[in-house]
Amino acid sequence: MPLGKDIRSQWDAFAFLEKVGKLGKTQKILIFAGSVILLAGGFIFLFYLPKTTEITMVKKEISKLENKLLVAKRAVKNEAKIEAAFNEATAKLKAALKLLPDKREIPSLLRNISNLGKDSRLEFPLFSPQGEKPQDFYMEIPVSIVLSGKYNDVATFFDKVGAMARIVNIHGISMRPEKSMSTTLMTKCTATTYRFKSEAEQKAAKKAAAAKKKKKGR
Numbered sequence: 001m002p003l004g005k006d007i008r009s010q011w012d013a014f015a016f017l018e019k020v021g022k023l024g025k026t027q028k029i030l031i032f033a034g035s036v037i038l039l040a041g042g043f044i045f046l047f048y049l050p051k052t053t054e055i056t057m058v059k060k061e062i063s064k065l066e067n068k069l070l071v072a073k074r075a076v077k078n079e080a081k082i083e084a085a086f087n088e089a090t091a092k093l094k095a096a097l098k099l100l101p102d103k104r105e106i107p108s109l110l111r112n113i114s115n116l117g118k119d120s121r122l123e124f125p126l127f128s129p130q131g132e133k134p135q136d137f138y139m140e141i142p143v144s145i146v147l148s149g150k151y152n153d154v155a156t157f158f159d160k161v162g163a164m165a166r167i168v169n170i171h172g173i174s175m176r177p178e179k180s181m182s183t184t185l186m187t188k189c190t191a192t193t194y195r196f197k198s199e200a201e202q203k204a205a206k207k208a209a210a211a212k213k214k215k216k217g218r
Helices: 002-022 025-099 103-119 151-162 199-217
Strands: 123-129 138-149 168-177 185-196
Touching: 103 123, 103 138, 103 151, 103 185, 138 151, 151 168, 151 185
Parallel strands: none
Antiparallel strands: 123 138, 138 185, 168 185
16 A cells, blocks of 8 residues: 555656646746745745854853953952052051051150150250040150250251151240350250050040030930
8 A cells, every 4th residue: 555655656746747847948947946945945944043043042142241251350350459459558557557656665765755865965854745635546645845955966856856767746846045145955845756546446436426426416
């Protein structure tokens, strides 16, 4: 039975080819063109369109990955900038800490100032540290000083204090002869040094400021 069907199919195909052979040139061209269009349409529908959709999806995925890569690159650059800024701030803080003593160093610093005066051949009728004055993140430590000595020696002392590694400002200077026509001067001034507040002091200051602000708001 299957063999009969094959023979019949072959006969039908032969008959179709025979009919085509009898057709005119124009009809043959139209049949050929139709066959080409049919094959092309089948190729587009079965192969090209699915691949085009797949390619479009791949392109979208590539675009997403490129965007993620761009974001990652920007994040790395920002991280590098933040790290550089942090390192710079840390270096500046270390440099500032060298200029400002902590609380434990204050007595030693004041002794150094006094020794600089003695090395400059000056006497200290008065060398009196005053109470600390709190500022934003540091404390001012003023010292009332009265010096007795020659003008050049006083100038030498001020120059030595200015050359210290720590910050010490001399201000409020007044001079007068110790006695009438004397070359020995009595010099009054204030030497102010500074120190950073400790974390506990900063927290206490913030707490006090917040309480004060709250009290005003009532």
